[in-house]
Amino acid sequence: MRNRRILKNNSTGVNGVYPSPNGKKFCAQINCNGRRVHLGTFDTLEEAKQEREKAEEKYWRNNTA
Secondary structure (H helix, E strand, O other): OOOOOOOOOOOOOOEEEEEOOOOEEEEEEEEEEEEEEEEEEEEOOOHHHHHHHHHHHHHHHHOOO
């Protein structure tokens, strides 16, 4: 289920990272065990992308459902 392509309406090009409502920062989130986990709000897209990658390792490493 996690092996999904990026949707057409994704403006950042990174799964789980989207612009904040004011458009000046980026929010990161991940879904795990049916729950959405907010990872934080970041000043740059690169910071949000790195945090998302760390969260994938943390939440999905041993949980291969």
